[in-house]
Amino acid sequence: MKPACSYAATHAASLADPAAFWLAQAHLLPWHTPPTEALSRDANGFYRWFRDGELNTCYLCLDYHVQHGRADQPALIYDSPVTNTRRTYTYAELLDRTARFAGGLRAIGVGFGDRVILYLPNVPEALIAMLACARLGAIHSVVFGGFAPPELAVRIDDAQPRAIICASGGMEFDRVIPYKPLVDEAISKAIFKPAHVVVLQRDFVPAALQPGRDLDYQDLLQAAPVPAVPVPATHPLYILYTSGTTGRPKGVVRDHGGHAVALRFSMAAIYNLEPGEVIFTGSDIGWAVGSSYIVYGPLLRGCTTVLFEGKPVRTPDAGTFWRLVAQHNVRVMFTAPTAIRAIKKEDPEGVLARQYDLRGLRHLFLAGERCDPATYDWARELLGVPVVDHWWQTESGWPMLATLVGLDDMPAPRAGSAGHPVPGYDLQILDEAGQPVPAGTTGLVAVRLPLPPGCFPTLWNDDARFREAYLAPYPGYYLSGDGGYRDAEGYTYIMGRVDDVINVAGHRLSTGEIEEILAAHPAVAECAVLGIADELRGQVPVGVVVLKDGQTIGEEALEKDLVASVRHRIGALACFRRVLVAQRLPKTRSGKILRKTLRQLADGEAFTLPSTIDDPLIIDEIRGDLQRRGIGRAFAPDQPT
Incomplete structure (x- = not known):
């Protein structure tokens, strides 16, 4: 149901009393042990959310919906034009596979607090593996399949996983990419050696298994199902690596409790999606967008998520996204401006889009990099729906600036702008002395502490770097590393990185x-x-x-x-x-x-x-x-x- 409050009132309430605001949102979830304390600080002085609560993200995403009438509703639609495969999984089917795979992981020694690296394309088995880790209280880290062995080796040494779950290979357009040799090379380069490599064999690129170390993914699915393990709200759900200015990746930590509260709130307030409705996020599970809005956000809300294996063009053409929207009755589509530019380049007149019935689509959301006004206007005119360019980072895990279409009295989206601060974010534009600048003046984009739930509480095994990179430059603020300005009407414009990281x-x-x-x-x-x-x-x-x-x-x-x-x-x-x-x-x-x-x-x-x-x-x-x-x-x- 659409929230009854206006945007202005909701945002003001979230800043006036963050603890009360987010505790009320937390109580909308089914906790094993409901929190009584919303906001606290840990031994390092870092803010933590819902420290005395216990829950399990996998339970919230699957078990709860099966127990409350959504067992036969589609949870996941897998659409892979590169392999000519389409499958639909109900909530009951996805729960059964996840619980069994969790049992298989437990049988090879994966348990609470263990790390598991996932090196998989956009396939259902990847979502099952993510959710199975969450079910056990293990901590997963998805590494984008395009990363080369030296980069994967760095992540192996940092996360020290008990197991790596990989596919034998992936496919891009008409080109097969063997994954298993890349994983083997990465392990040979890494100092830390995982105990097991679990391989999802794909018919078009079978991989040899190393005896004593490698296991077949399908064998783990034969295990008996195991229940979800209640974990503290502050327990890490996953680690997602993002580039740092030193060349050494930063392991962004996401916790179970704050993550679940924030994403459930965002699905209603930002995207205005009801349980049972369909969202298609054209991203990869190796990105924060994929984790948040292919996997966890839709399932926490009881929606149906479309998992796409392919590219916006040449699989088979620049109309593939529009086919997905029409065929699967998509209400909200979320992708990067890059994808829209690629589609526009190959189909500038939008001929392919007009071959499909897109009347069910309500909004197109864009994020990942700034959307130029020309691309924004092209998409808006072609689709005839509002286009929402919004801004967030791997570190935040969910949007910091947006047009919240689920709240009343929200200012309309505007080309070139990422919108307005999302509830929970006291976003400021600062000068180099750390003082707010006047409207229209470009400065450093920062967020006054505390960050809301869902944002990273620290970096994996690197509290000092977390403090130095994000908190120390301007005490009392999180420094985003991006520059931007706010106009006289309150619209915020993100202009790009102020450090040496490129997008x-x-x-x-x-x-x-x-x-x-x-x-x-x-x-x-x-x-x-x-x-x-x-x-x-x-x-x-x-x-x-x-x-x-x-x-x-x-x-x-x-x-x-x-x-x-x-x-x-x-x-x-x-x-x-x-x-x-x-x-x-x-x-x-x-x-x-x-x-x-x-x-x-x-x-x-x-x-x-x-x-x-x-x-x-x-x-x-x-x-x-x-x-x-x-x-x-x-x-x-x-x-x-």
Whole structure:
């Protein structure tokens, strides 16, 4: 049922007394032990939610609905055009498989507090594995299938999983990607060795099993079902790794209690979805969006979720998303602007969309990177429904800015803006001294503490980094790392990262990590990686390198070498394809490379040279190099130098 309160009243209440507001929301869930205390602090002084409560997320997602009349309702629709497979699972069927797989995990030694890494494509078995871990109180960590072995090895060493659950392979368009060899290589590189690898065999790419270590996924499904284990609300549900500016990934921790409360609230207030209605989230389970709004959010609300294995184009065409919406009676669709841009590129007139009956769709939500107004307007005119661009991060786990279509008197969405602060978020735009700035002034996007339920309480095994990266810069605030501004009418605009993490089609990648790879080449003396604007992906990384004296390698040959190195270390998802050889890099007198200035130069933006630049003539040199290689956008002749 749609909440009776207006947006303004709800948001004000959530800030006036956060503990009372969220305790009332918590009591809408079936707890094993209901919390009596909403907000507290742990031994580190970090805020925690519902510390004296006990529950189990898997029980809330499955058992509760089966026990209360939804046993025969579809819980999961699996649609895989790349394998020509479609299956529907009712809540009862999904519960049976999850409880049995949990029994299989328990039989191989997985229990409360153990970590399990999932390296799987968007298949039902991935959701079952996630929920089975939650059922046992084990902590899962989904690693995006496109990550290369060195990246997976880092996560193995950090999480130290008892088991890895992987598919034998995945499929992208008409290309088979074997997963099992990547997992084997990652384990060989990792210091920590998991006890077991559970392999989901797929017919098109069978994998050999290592005796004594590897197990077949289907064998674990033959175990007797086990009940859900009540866990403390503050117990970790999962770890999700996100890139850091140092190149070392940060393990974002999500807890059972706050996560469940926040996602259930968001499904009603932000997305206005009733139990039984259908949501399609065009994302991957390796992203926060996938965990929150393919898996947990819809099932907590008693909705039907569509799990899609494929791409928005070429599977088989740019109409595949619209087919899903029409065929499965989707009410809310959620995807990234990148997907809409890809569809628009291949079907600019929207011919394929008009082949389907899309009248059941109520809203299109976008997140992952800023949606440009042209794409926003194209989608809105094509679909004839409100398009909602909203903003959040892996760290928050659910939206911080949005147009909450489930609340009354909500200001309408606006092109270019991510909307207004979601209840629970006291979002501020700060200057570098930590003071709020006037409307229309760009600054640092921060949230006054405490963060609401659902946000990360800390980083996995790294409280010091959590404090240093997010809390220490501006005491009393969570620093998001993004810049933006708020206009006179209260709409907030997110302008992008203020650090050296770039956003490639929703993947946050560290420029520092890519620079380490480039710098390892024997011909490279120094380098800088820029995230330059890209019409399809939001940003793509470009390397600017200076060669060592005496090196004679050609620019194209070097580019080929470096592209291959990045692909091997990070994966194709980095979209690293261009390298520019420069005579020198622009730096301050203290030696700091002016990456922001380089990015602005490549993007064709106006900029002011820092007064600390060592030699302004370098900018003209690199401008000529960029034009020579056709990298970036056209440069206006009157740009400052």
